[in-house]
Amino acid sequence: MTSRRVERPPGRGRGIPEATVARLPLYHRSLMAFGDRGVATVSSEELAAAAGVNSAKLRKDLSHLGSYGTRGVGYDVEYLVYQIARELGLTQDWPVVIVGVGNLGHALANYGGFTSRGFRIAALVDVDPARAGERVNALVVQPLRDLERIIDEGRVSIAVLATPGSAAQDVCDRLVAAGVTSILNFAPVPLAVPDGVDVRKVDLASELQILAFHEQRKQMSVLSAVSSLPSLAPRAAVGPAAEATG
Amino acid sequence: MTSRRVERPPGRGRGIPEATVARLPLYHRSLMAFGDRGVATVSSEELAAAAGVNSAKLRKDLSHLGSYGTRGVGYDVEYLVYQIARELGLTQDWPVVIVGVGNLGHALANYGGFTSRGFRIAALVDVDPARAGERVNALVVQPLRDLERIIDEGRVSIAVLATPGSAAQDVCDRLVAAGVTSILNFAPVPLAVPDGVDVRKVDLASELQILAFHEQRKQMSVLSAVSSLPSLAPRAAVGPAAEATG
DNA sequence: AAGTGTGAATTGATTCACAGCC
DNA sequence: GGCTGTGAATCAATTCACACTT
Numbered sequence: 001m002t003s004r005r006v007e008r009p010p011g012r013g014r015g016i017p018e019a020t021v022a023r024l025p026l027y028h029r030s031l032m033a034f035g036d037r038g039v040a041t042v043s044s045e046e047l048a049a050a051a052g053v054n055s056a057k058l059r060k061d062l063s064h065l066g067s068y069g070t071r072g073v074g075y076d077v078e079y080l081v082y083q084i085a086r087e088l089g090l091t092q093d094w095p096v097v098i099v100g101v102g103n104l105g106h107a108l109a110n111y112g113g114f115t116s117r118g119f120r121i122a123a124l125v126d127v128d129p130a131r132a133g134e135r136v137n138a139l140v141v142q143p144l145r146d147l148e149r150i151i152d153e154g155r156v157s158i159a160v161l162a163t164p165g166s167a168a169q170d171v172c173d174r175l176v177a178a179g180v181t182s183i184l185n186f187a188p189v190p191l192a193v194p195d196g197v198d199v200r201k202v203d204l205a206s207e208l209q210i211l212a213f214h215e216q217r218k219q220m221s222v223l224s225a226v227s228s229l230p231s232l233a234p235r236a237a238v239g240p241a242a243e244a245t246g
Numbered sequence: 247m248t249s250r251r252v253e254r255p256p257g258r259g260r261g262i263p264e265a266t267v268a269r270l271p272l273y274h275r276s277l278m279a280f281g282d283r284g285v286a287t288v289s290s291e292e293l294a295a296a297a298g299v300n301s302a303k304l305r306k307d308l309s310h311l312g313s314y315g316t317r318g319v320g321y322d323v324e325y326l327v328y329q330i331a332r333e334l335g336l337t338q339d340w341p342v343v344i345v346g347v348g349n350l351g352h353a354l355a356n357y358g359g360f361t362s363r364g365f366r367i368a369a370l371v372d373v374d375p376a377r378a379g380e381r382v383n384a385l386v387v388q389p390l391r392d393l394e395r396i397i398d399e400g401r402v403s404i405a406v407l408a409t410p411g412s413a414a415q416d417v418c419d420r421l422v423a424a425g426v427t428s429i430l431n432f433a434p435v436p437l438a439v440p441d442g443v444d445v446r447k448v449d450l451a452s453e454l455q456i457l458a459f460h461e462q463r464k465q466m467s468v469l470s471a472v473s474s475l476p477s478l479a480p481r482a483a484v485g486p487a488a489e490a491t492g
Numbered sequence: 493a494a495g496t497g498t499g500a501a502t503t504g505a506t507t508c509a510c511a512g513c514c
Numbered sequence: 515g516g517c518t519g520t521g522a523a524t525c526a527a528t529t530c531a532c533a534c535t536t
Contacts, residue, residue: 289517313518315518317518319518
């Protein structure tokens with residue numbers, strides 16, 4: 001859904017499926033945890049369990065990177081961490097600009113998980129000129145007017161867009177014109193971007209609605225189960241829903 | 247990936263694909279925007295453009311809900327909004343509890359898009375007893391000790407988990423034991439839950455890493471293109487990456 | 493004996509293309 | 515004539531199951 005196909009770099013047969021790419025960060029994180037605990041090798045079964053996937057999928061995913069395991073033994077934690085980090089580009093420095101310092105942008109600027117692993121917040125920018133000058137963490141909010149300069153001088157290619165929906169497309173256009181080629185979009189609107197620019201969206205309201213869809217179904221099936229027992233009067237409201245079945 | 251299969255409610259042939267469910271919120275949102283602008287009917291082409299998908303996909307998605315359009319005409323905006331809202335369960339009230347009132351939980355508590363459309367923050371809970379009593383918006387942070395009572399009395403079935411990773415599984419277990427059956431997980435760990443409980447995860451660090459992966463590839467292809475021009479010395483650092491191609 | 497790597501089979505999602513209806 | 519609804523075709527992801535390696 002996200003990535004435009006960029007013509008394959010001439011190097012060997014690399015074409016990692018998007019679904020695999022999306023899981024590499026999970027593997028990386030789980031491997032780091034194993035490493036911290038002093039574990040030297042893991043099996044696909046163990047790593048898969050830690051990452052929350054099944055082992056067949058894990059092995060298939062890793063096979064797209066190369067043949068980094070040892071049959072009968074497993075994967076060397078340190079070696080695999082490095083290979084995945086390199087594949088993901090975590091071995092380089094990624095300056096990121098956050099546009100929109102409302103609730104969410106503010107939280108993201110402070111969020112630790114964001115700034116680790118090669119990512120560094122190069123600047124905070126807000127659409128509202130009144131906010132310019134405000135301090136967040138160690139950074140000063142800058143006015144939108146300076147966006148192009150910031151991106152150019154900071155060699156920024158990744159942006160986080162946390163403005164209200166109404167401003168999102170305009171800001172996006174300026175980001176792209178200034179040279180940004182990857183955008184993480186928190187605004188609840190689809191962004192139109194030219195080929196070669198990647199957008200990933202995080203849509204908080206949608207996530208809740210998807211949960212509500214399934215939740216509603218569970219409640220419906222409880223209701224219909226209850227109402228099919230003629231001896232039980234249905235409860236006024238649907239209480240704590242379907243007990244989790246082992 | 248997310249939903250356990252719940253045995254199909256006895257009603258007619260309903261089995262909406264997960265990928266379709268995940269897009270219904272987008273359609274709903276776009277339709278609301280059309281409605282606000284006074285548009286009475288839309289074609290699949292128009293609605294698809296607004297939602298950022300192609301029209302074949304949109305039509306296939308909607309066909310899973312029923313036959314709500316009119317050939318040669320399009321879809322009635324108001325009618326379709328209602329049908330989708332009903333399907334998603336947005337016509338009922340969904341009390342939600344947020345656990346973890348750090349950066350992110352704080353932002354989510356204030357985030358408007360979260361509280362609209364039937365969702366209502368029933369309580370904020372924090373693992374750190376020192377935070378209990380703190381006010382956020384109109385709500386008072388409550389101690390973890392009260393979690394079970396809050397869920398039970400508030401008839402809460404949906405929770406947002408925004409604790410640090412280290413606390414996430416414990417809190418999750420308590421949520422589930424208390425009757426929560428849907429969890430939106432912001433903690434960077436996979437949650438183990440029994441069948442019948444849905445978890446959706448929002449993994450901010452992973453999202454950036456996925457972007458970095460593609461970004462790195464773009465830069466590699468620029469570099470190899472540049473270095474194949476013998477007359478140009480490669481630049482010391484990789485500058486603002488690949489200009490977006492029309 | 494243990495556990496990876498991978499073809500083959502399967503399942504799921506997307507796109508095509510057009511019959512059918514307004 | 516315009517646009518929906520949908521089978522058929524295609525493409526992508528997952529799972530199976532086992533040959534192969536240590």
